[in-house]
Amino acid sequence: MSSAEGLGAGTESDDLKALLRPDAAARVQSLRAADGRATLVLDATGLDAAARAGLEAHVRDALGGKVAEVRVAMMADKTEPAPPKGPRIIAVGSGKGGVGKSTLSANLAVALARMGRRVGLVDADIYGPSQARLLGTEGQRATAHEGRLVPVESRWGVPALSMAHLSNAGQAIAWRGPKISGALLQLVEGHWEGAEVLIVDLPPGTGDVQLTMLQRCKPAGAVIVSTPQDLALIDATRAVELFEKGGVPVVGVVENMAGYACPHCGEVSDPFGCGGAEASAKEMDVPFLGRIPLDIAIRREADAGTPTAAGTGPQAEAFTGLAAQVAAWLDANP
Numbered sequence: 001m002s003s004a005e006g007l008g009a010g011t012e013s014d015d016l017k018a019l020l021r022p023d024a025a026a027r028v029q030s031l032r033a034a035d036g037r038a039t040l041v042l043d044a045t046g047l048d049a050a051a052r053a054g055l056e057a058h059v060r061d062a063l064g065g066k067v068a069e070v071r072v073a074m075m076a077d078k079t080e081p082a083p084p085k086g087p088r089i090i091a092v093g094s095g096k097g098g099v100g101k102s103t104l105s106a107n108l109a110v111a112l113a114r115m116g117r118r119v120g121l122v123d124a125d126i127y128g129p130s131q132a133r134l135l136g137t138e139g140q141r142a143t144a145h146e147g148r149l150v151p152v153e154s155r156w157g158v159p160a161l162s163m164a165h166l167s168n169a170g171q172a173i174a175w176r177g178p179k180i181s182g183a184l185l186q187l188v189e190g191h192w193e194g195a196e197v198l199i200v201d202l203p204p205g206t207g208d209v210q211l212t213m214l215q216r217c218k219p220a221g222a223v224i225v226s227t228p229q230d231l232a233l234i235d236a237t238r239a240v241e242l243f244e245k246g247g248v249p250v251v252g253v254v255e256n257m258a259g260y261a262c263p264h265c266g267e268v269s270d271p272f273g274c275g276g277a278e279a280s281a282k283e284m285d286v287p288f289l290g291r292i293p294l295d296i297a298i299r300r301e302a303d304a305g306t307p308t309a310a311g312t313g314p315q316a317e318a319f320t321g322l323a324a325q326v327a328a329w330l331d332a333n334p
């Protein structure tokens with residue numbers, strides 16, 4: 001027979017509750033006492049395992065002398081604050097190599113940073129990294145902190161991680177499958193705490209890196225780069241399909257090297273045609289994000305590590321226009 005027996009049910013549970021520390025009593029969601037047994041449901045929101053164990057031990061201690069058996073159940077509130085989210089990923093892909101995807105990724109990141117976005121850049125081209133050159137961070141080495149890579153700072157307000165920032169970069173050439181995926185994850189899971197968006201420059205095509213990206217990194221969206229040529233457009237269609245099948249929304253298609261402005265006479269010609277990407281985007285029912293002209297200055301500045309988007313003029317504005325659309329898309333798709 002419990003010493004609490006004989007009291008009215010409400011009074012009995014109130015008396016038992018009064019034996020608890022105030023912090024424990026405040027967590028009681030229900031307390032039933034009957035037949036020498038106390039059954040408590042406690043709200044364990046925000047408590048780690050050790051704190052839960054401590055709370056339970058206190059309850060057992062406090063009530064153990066009054067009832068023969070103490071049963072404790074812990075409930076965590078489902079609205080517990082989620083752990084801080086990592087940056088959202090915008091993957092930049094193309095079906096075909098050499099369409100200017102890396103140049104576009106670097107300039108998109110710089111243009112976003114100029115708009116006040118906290119942006120990082122991951123060079124996922126494990127075999128042929130180019131972002132260290134494009135951002136002028138060649139020769140800089142990424143350090144590690146608590147087992148994760150610390151991004152390399154650039155002059156453009158865009159920290160970056162590339163295989164070129166690792167001292168063993170040369171070994172990557174022999175890597176296959178899981179090792180390649182591991183390398184990508186190391187770059188993506190670096191110390192990106194300061195960034196709200198990560199631009200990931202993917203290698204061309206649909207290989208291991210792209211699959212790892214889709215399956216393990218869950219990009220928020222994908223930007224597809226194409227030149228106006230038919231062949232590039234067919235490949236761009238495949239890239240769009242890859243992301244859509246993987247459940248990654250396509251932010252849109254960009255046409256790069258869209259028209260050539262002659263540096264001598266200023267006449268604009270279309271060596272690769274023009275408008276093909278816009279028509280393809282329409283056919284695929286994905287947004288068209290605009291054109292970046294073929295301009296010797298874009299190539300020269302890319303090679304010099306001073307991205308065009310960091311400067312002024314119509315070509316810088318073309319990248320700003322693209323960045324504005326990506327930023328608007330991110331805001332509209334939280």
Ligand SMILES: Nc1ncnc2c1ncn2[C@@H]1O[C@H](COP(=O)(O)OP(=O)(O)OP(=O)(O)O)[C@@H](O)[C@H]1O
Nearest residue numbers: 097098099100101102103257293294295298299302
């Ligand atoms: N709009 C442009 N105007 C002039 N040159 C450009 C333009 N875009 C890219 N380039 C140049 O084209 C070449 C290929 O570009 P980039 O390396 O960015 O392409 P990619 O698609 O990333 O290539 P890869 O498949 O090798 O990764 C580079 O020399 C680059 O400077």
